[in-house]
Structure formats: C-alpha cells, structure tokens
Amino acid sequence: xxxxxxxxxxxxxxxxxxxxxxxxxxxxxxxxxxxxxxxxxxxxxxxxxxxxxxxxxxxxxxxxxxxxxxxxxxxxxxxxxxxxxxxxxxxxxxxxxxxxxxxxxxxxxxxxxxxxxxxxxxxxxxxxxxxxxxxxxxxxxxxxxx
Numbered sequence: 001x002x003x004x005x006x007x008x009x010x011x012x013x014x015x016x017x018x019x020x021x022x023x024x025x026x027x028x029x030x031x032x033x034x035x036x037x038x039x040x041x042x043x044x045x046x047x048x049x050x051x052x053x054x055x056x057x058x059x060x061x062x063x064x065x066x067x068x069x070x071x072x073x074x075x076x077x078x079x080x081x082x083x084x085x086x087x088x089x090x091x092x093x094x095x096x097x098x099x100x101x102x103x104x105x106x107x108x109x110x111x112x113x114x115x116x117x118x119x120x121x122x123x124x125x126x127x128x129x130x131x132x133x134x135x136x137x138x139x140x141x142x143x144x145x146x
Contacts, residue, residue: 014126018081021094021119026078032071073097084132087123094120 077097080090098117128135 012129014123015129015131017119017123017126018084018087018129018132021091021116021123022078022081022083024078024116025074025094026082029071029074029076029078032067033075081123084129084134084136087128087132087134091120091124095124 073093077090077094080086081094095117098113098120101113102117128138
C-alpha cells in the first residue's frame with residue numbers, strides 16, 4: 001500500500017520541494033525586511049542577523065548592508081521558487097548560498113540548513129513540475145525557427 005502511494009505521489013515531489021523551499025526563503029527574507037526586531041518563525045530576525053554578521057571581522061562591508069542583501073536574495077529566491085520561475089537557476093543559487101554559509105559560519109549555527117541544502121539539491125536534480133511557471137512558459141513558447 002505504501003509503495004503504491006509513494007508511486008502515485010512521486011510526480012508531485014518537485015512541486016512539494018519547490019513550494020516548501022520557496023516558502024522558507026520567502027518568509028525568511030520577508031520577516032527580516034518587514035518585521036526587523038520580532039520576526040516569528042525564522043532562526044534570526046534582522047537584529048540577530050546583523051549581530052551575527054558583525055562578528056565576521058573579514059567582511060569588507062557594513063553588516064546591515066550584508067543582511068539587507070541577504071534578505072532581498074532570500075525574498076527573490078523564494079518568489080521564484082513559489083512561482084516556479086527559473087527553478088534550476090534558483091535551486092542552484094540556493095545550493096550555493098547554503099554551501100557558502102557552511103563555510104562561513106560555525107556549523108552549530110546552521111544545522112537546520114542541511115535539510116534545506118538537501119531539498120535544494122533534490123530540486124536541482126528534479127524535472128520541472130507541471131504547475132510551475134517554467135512549464136507553462138515552455139508549453140506556450142513558440143518553436144524556434146531553423
């Protein structure tokens with residue numbers, strides 16, 4: 001019974017990965033921009049993120065600018081994934097972001113990102129789901145003239 005259910009759900013796996021990861025990115029970015037001091041449901045709000053980034057002595061620019069750029073990137077990645085637009089690029093950028101954080105931060109601060117990195121890698125390796133904007137645009141794109 002579980003095997004049949006698994007088989008039936010398999011076509012929807014890329015959709016579930018895309019929406020789940022997109023929501024995490026979108027909410028994380030939005031919460032740092034809109035609710036800077038009391039973001040609920042994320043690991044850090046803007047103040048915590050700035051405090052953390054301030055400990056990076058090697059950072060060549062203002063920590064507030066870094067956190068603002070990170071928040072905007074998260075928001076854009078989240079929106080792209082939620083819409084299903086440029087999914088291979090968005091998931092590749094997500095993988096790069098997580099890998100950078102693994103190398104830049106103390107591992108204990110980002111343990112939850114292992115799961116998100118796994119979801120990003122799985123999405124990168126997946127076929128486009130039929131509900132994505134990418135699939136819709138592919139269906140209605142005019143064939144190239146030879």
